[in-house]
Amino acid sequence: MNLLEDLRWRGLLSQSTDEPALQEALKKPITLYIGFDPTAPSLHVGNLVVLLVLRRFQLAGHNPIALVGGATGLVGDPSGRNEERTLNSADTVAEWVAKIRTQVSSFLDFEKGPNKAQVVNNLDWTSPLSAIEFLRDIGKHFSVNQMLARDAVSSRLESGGISYTEFSYQVLQSLDFLELYRRYQCTLQLGGSDQWGNIVAGLDLIRRVEGGSGHALTIPLLTKADGSKFGKTASGSIWLDATMTSPYAFFQYWLNTDDKDVVKFLKVFSFKSHEEIIVLEKTHETNPGLREAHRALARELTSLVHSPEISERVEEAAKALFGQGDLVALDELTLAGALSELPRVTVKSGEEIPTWVDLLAATGVVDSKSAARRIVKEGGAYLNNAKVESEDFRLQKSDFLCGKYALLRKGKRDLAAVELL
Numbered sequence: 208m209n210l211l212e213d214l215r216w217r218g219l220l221s222q223s224t225d226e227p228a229l230q231e232a233l234k235k236p237i238t239l240y241i242g243f244d245p246t247a248p249s250l251h252v253g254n255l256v257v258l259l260v261l262r263r264f265q266l267a268g269h270n271p272i273a274l275v276g277g278a279t280g281l282v283g284d285p286s287g288r289n290e291e292r293t294l295n296s297a298d299t300v301a302e303w304v305a306k307i308r309t310q311v312s313s314f315l316d317f318e319k320g321p322n323k324a325q326v327v328n329n330l331d332w333t334s335p336l337s338a339i340e341f342l343r344d345i346g347k348h349f350s351v352n353q354m355l356a357r358d359a360v361s362s363r364l365e366s367g368g369i370s371y372t373e374f375s376y377q378v379l380q381s382l383d384f385l386e387l388y389r390r391y392q393c394t395l396q397l398g399g400s401d402q403w404g405n406i407v408a409g410l411d412l413i414r415r416v417e418g419g420s421g422h423a424l425t426i427p428l429l430t431k432a433d434g435s436k437f438g439k440t441a442s443g444s445i446w447l448d449a450t451m452t453s454p455y456a457f458f459q460y461w462l463n464t465d466d467k468d469v470v471k472f473l474k475v476f477s478f479k480s481h482e483e484i485i486v487l488e489k490t491h492e493t494n495p496g497l498r499e500a501h502r503a504l505a506r507e508l509t510s511l512v513h514s515p516e517i518s519e520r521v522e523e524a525a526k527a528l529f530g531q532g533d534l535v536a537l538d539e540l541t542l543a544g545a546l547s548e549l550p551r552v553t554v555k556s557g558e559e560i561p562t563w564v565d566l567l568a569a570t571g572v573v574d575s576k577s578a579a580r581r582i583v584k585e586g587g588a589y590l591n592n593a594k595v596e597s598e599d600f601r602l603q604k605s606d607f608l609c610g611k612y613a614l615l616r617k618g619k620r621d622l623a624a625v626e627l628l
Contacts, residue, residue: 209233210267216481217474219260221400221425224410229422232394236322239264239395240272240387242329242380243311245280245303246292249448250310252460253438255512256475257426260397262314263478270322272393273311274383277304277330284380284405285359285373290366292373304328310447314511325391332386333379345382348415349408357404377405384409385416394421400428429475432467447512453544454513455521461505462498462525466491469500477507521545528614528622530592539609546612546624553626560602560627563588563595567615570623582617589616 211230214220223229241261243254250258258273265271280300283292295303308326315324336344354360354377363369384406387393396406406423413419429437438445445460446452452460464472470488477484491500502522509518524545526532537545552569554560561569564579567588573579580598582588588595590606591614602625607613613625 210264213481214260214263218471219256219426219475221427222403222423223425224407224423229395229424232422233267233269236268236270237395238270238272238387238391238393239397240274240327240384240393241397242274242276242279242383243307244276244284245300245307246283247446248303248306249446249451250307251438251444251446253429253444255447255508256429257397257399258311258314259476259478260426264397265315265322265324266478268322270391271315271324272387272391273315273324273326274387275304275307275311275326275328276383277301277328278333279329279376279379279383280304282376282379283373284376285363285369291370294372304330306448327387329379329383329386333382341378345378345385345412348412349378349381353408359401359404377408380405381409381412384421385412388413388417388419388421394419395424396421397424397426400425432465449513449544453547454509454517455524455541455544456548457512458505458509458518458521459525459548461508462501464501464504466495469504473500473504477504479503479507517541527592528616529619530589530616534591534608534614537608539611542609542612546614546626549622549624551624551626553628555628556604560604562599562601563590563615564598564600566602566625567617567623570615570625572615572617572621572623587618590614592616 209230210233211220211226239261241257243250243258261271261273277300280303281294281297283294308328312326317324354374355364357377360369360374384393384396396409398406403423403425406425410421410423413421431437445457461472469491470484473479473484473487487500487503490497506518506522509521520538520541521544523532524537524541527534527537528545534542550570550572552566564576564583567573567579567582568576573582579588583595583598586594590600590602591608602613604627607627611627613627615623615625
């Protein structure tokens with residue numbers, strides 16, 4: 208199966224300008240790129256969809272460029288929004304560019320072979336341009352009528368208007384494709400399906416200015432079976448930066464994938480072969496309670512984004528939280544990440560530590576202290592996976608793991624954390 212057929216099987220092919228021509232071009236190594244704007248200090252799992260497609264192209268022998276938008280990040284893409292973006296300072300954008308450059312670099316190979324990857328910043332060729340040069344040399348090639356017809360622009364006009372700043376984003380992105388065509392003979396741009404208009408505008412600019420040609424390929428925007436937005440939870444986005452989403456929370460996000468989505472997500476994100484995914488699909492269909500597909504997904508993605516060692520540690524932490532492993536054996540960073548997602552209460556060092564009953568009630572896991580007492584009487588109260596026998600049991604400083612954390616458990620599944628400050 209060739210690369211485009213593989214992408215289609217995985218649900219990663221939305222549109223292409225001329226698929227037979229692209230198929231022919233891919234018989235030899237080509238240079239391609241995807242752009243990432245620094246709208247936050249980190250990429251999120253939504254960005255991972257297209258970033259891993261870029262990785263698939265490199266594994267197939269092509270030359271990938273990851274573009275980080277130091278210039279376009281100062282402007283903001285109107286795509287999918289009903290209001291203007293908040294403009295960040297140049298210093299903030301520069302800081303985020305540096306972080307995202309580091310992130311994308313961990314998914315591509317920059318050292319081996321003739322198709323080693325590159326990371327570029329579009330500020331390098333945009334900042335030297337004067338406004339007059341930009342308008343005369345680039346702007347003159349764009350039809351305002353065509354720009355107004357773009358879905359993101361027309362919807363913004365209908366909802367109250369759009370600034371010239373965001374309206375000009377398409378011109379800047381097109382300039383990126385032109386510059387990469389000139390500098391690196393880049394002939395393919397990848398992007399989410401909402402970027403189709405921008406990518407095609409870049410191809411038109413290459414034709415008008417250089418008399419050249421290229422290709423566009425878009426990837427469907429990923430949705431969940433229940434209609435909710437992929438990559439979002441009640442606590443916010445799932446980030447690739449471990450300081451913004453802990454590796455434990457990252458692992459749990461994939462582990463908790465809806466049964467209806469797990470095979471689709473394996474196809475989109477996993478580098479397992481078709482045969483391996485089909486085996487996992489059959490296992491999931493015959494015995495979904497084993498959750499083999501979910502574990503395979505969580506392990507592979509956590510290993511890819513963080514490391515195999517961290518993936519193993521957070522999986523052990525998940526088992527330990529529910530009494531299937533040794534809490535004491537967890538290092539502080541892994542333990543902190545695991546407990547960070549739980550209801551919690553803090554106590555101050557030097558003050559008398561409350562009873563187990565008081566602490567559980569304070570976390571909100573139960574409605575009242577009397578409910579917490581009933582749990583103790585019924586034998587369902589645990590501290591660090593050890594059963595609590597007395598309603599008057601009071602925690603001691605020695606009960607805190609790593610000198611800082613204690614785990615409360617009600618029955619088999621309801622957990623809460625206590626942090627000693």
